[in-house]
Amino acid sequence: MREGATVAGHRLTGRTRRSEVGTWADAVSPDGRPSGALLFDPPAVATAGARERLVATVGADVRLQSGGPIGLLPVIDLVAARDEVWLITTRATPAVADLMAAGRLDPGGAATVLLETAQALLTVHAAGAAHGALHAGTIVIGEDGSVLLAERGLLRALRGEHASAEQDVAAWAALAGALAANCGQGHAAAALRRASAAAAHGLAAARDTLLAERDAFPGVGREGLARAAHGLSAPTSPDLPIGPAAGVAAGSSGGEAVTLLDLPGAADGPGDVMMRFGPGVPTETTAAQIWRAGQTSAAITATQTRGPAPRRRRRRSTAWAGTLLLAILIAAVILWLRQTPGAPLAVSDVDVKAPKKTVRCDGQADFVGVVTTNGEAGSIRYLWIRSDGRKPLEGEQRTSSGDTSVDLPLHWKVTGSGSFKGTATLRVLSPTTSGKPIQDKASFTYKC
Known part of the structure; x- marks a missing residue:
């Protein structure tokens, strides 16, 4: 990805890593804080159904996190810039897989990863949701050493599949086994294997197994993970190009990106996303309705290739684009109000x-x-x-x-x-x- 390009105001640094659903890039938010940008693979979001499921899944994450941190990577926004779709989050590197590959995950760190992941999954499952693609590449470490689940539900949503708690439990057990193998032999590895076996009785039982053998893990806790993750970032992959739309339109003066979440105002910081729910509010956001109708590109101004326009002309173009977008929003609302509500699920x-x-x-x-x-x-x-x-x-x-x-x-x-x-x-x-x-x-x- 091209270093220096911006996505919804977040400047890409050029450090990237691959994912099952796209490519992650380290970025810097407009206020200077570390952030992450996930560019979805174009074939994965090519259909209207996949895009609608993606909007619903990310919206569910926003709701899950509205009451406070629960162990999910905080979502900042989901945006479309021409044919590209980006998920903007707080920093999404390094992943546990990166720590393992660099030999920087000790037994204490492995136990911390499993304990916090189990607790996060229990909270997610209690809310009626699931991850669906849990492994060392979808678990990231925050700057304070916190363990965060990334890409919750995204892979399943794009494929039109349903994530289940049983899949998560099996994936957690497999992760515990992999971390045990990474620790070699000894008391700590044996304890991790016992926790993996205990997952057959549920994540709570597996978590309690680890807690009961806490003495086997010197250095357990977030401080050790924070030290291990410090300075370790994703590798630079210059061969992965960034499209012209996201490189300019998403946050620079050359054009605009459309948010797919219902954001009534600018967020004060990472995770400050507001959405509307309740009686009388459509289940789809207005942006999602526009996207499904194939009008996203009409709401995005053309990329300027001949340098910055004069200030007066730029303001006139921005005002015209804003008027057009407002007209489309009003039309979408009128169409929705005229529709007969669908039958409830049965x-x-x-x-x-x-x-x-x-x-x-x-x-x-x-x-x-x-x-x-x-x-x-x-x-x-x-x-x-x-x-x-x-x-x-x-x-x-x-x-x-x-x-x-x-x-x-x-x-x-x-x-x-x-x-x-x-x-x-x-x-x-x-x-x-x-x-x-x-x-x-x-x-x-x-x-x-």
């Missing part, structure tokens, strides 16, 4: 599928509950009930408009010798077409 059927083959010693039974809906957007509240008497697993799954089938997985781990028949019941609490909970169940056989 579940009409539940079908639970269990493993056909017998589960063998210390194996896992993977259930899938297929929920049929009317294709509207909303949230499904459900319970997974196991016949072994364990506490029912309560969850909430958001759906996007057009999704008529939603998969809700359940992973049942069985250990020990003997024979066992297990039955899992998926009960959808709401919303249903009848107004009453509906359910289905299936069974598997275990032999060891």
Whole structure:
């Protein structure tokens, strides 16, 4: 990426790293603070559906963080500049993967990463959300040594998939195993492996396992991580070009970028993002409606290639662009007011599928509950009930408009010798077409 280019007022430094969804760049905010800019891969945001899901996911992060820090990388804005889409955050480097590659993550740092990641995931899951792509590359270290989850839900949203808490737990266990291998042999590595195994009983159990063996991790805490991360940044990748639109339009006098979040005024600092929710407010932001209608490029002025324009002409162009944008916003609101509200989400059927083959010693039974809906957007509240008497697993799954089938997985781990028949019941609490909970169940056989 071209050093010195700006995105929504954030100046890129030229230091970048690749991601599953695009390219991260270190940047400097207008007030001089470190920030991060994620340029999404163009094919990933090529469809209107992908862009709408992206707006919804980033908007959900803003809501999750509105009550205070919860372990997510703070979002500053989501902007479109011509055909480019950028997520602006606080600083997004270094990642845990960078520390591991540089040999700067000691056992204390590894334990801190796992403890804070587990706590952040527990908070996210309690809010009915999930990460969906957790690994060492999507966990970053703040300047104070805090551990922050980056790219929450982005990969799944762009692919039209649903992230689940079960996927996060499995990913956390895999991360613990990788960090244990990174620590070599000894007491600390063994403790990390035990925490990885304990994740089969949930993240709270895994976290408590680590806390119980705190003595195995000298230097645990944020101070050690802050020292390890200090001075370590992403490598420079000059071969990754930045497009002309974002290089000039997003924050310089040559043009303007359109925010895809509902930002009524300038933010006072990173994370100071305001959104509108509640009765009478459309579920999409106005910017998202304009984007879906294919009018984003009309709201962005052409890039100036012959140097800066005279001050009077620049003001006239800016005023004209502002008037045009205001007219488009008013038209979008009028169109929305004339539309008949869509039907609410409703579940009409539940079908639970269990493993056909017998589960063998210390194996896992993977259930899938297929929920049929009317294709509207909303949230499904459900319970997974196991016949072994364990506490029912309560969850909430958001759906996007057009999704008529939603998969809700359940992973049942069985250990020990003997024979066992297990039955899992998926009960959808709401919303249903009848107004009453509906359910289905299936069974598997275990032999060891």
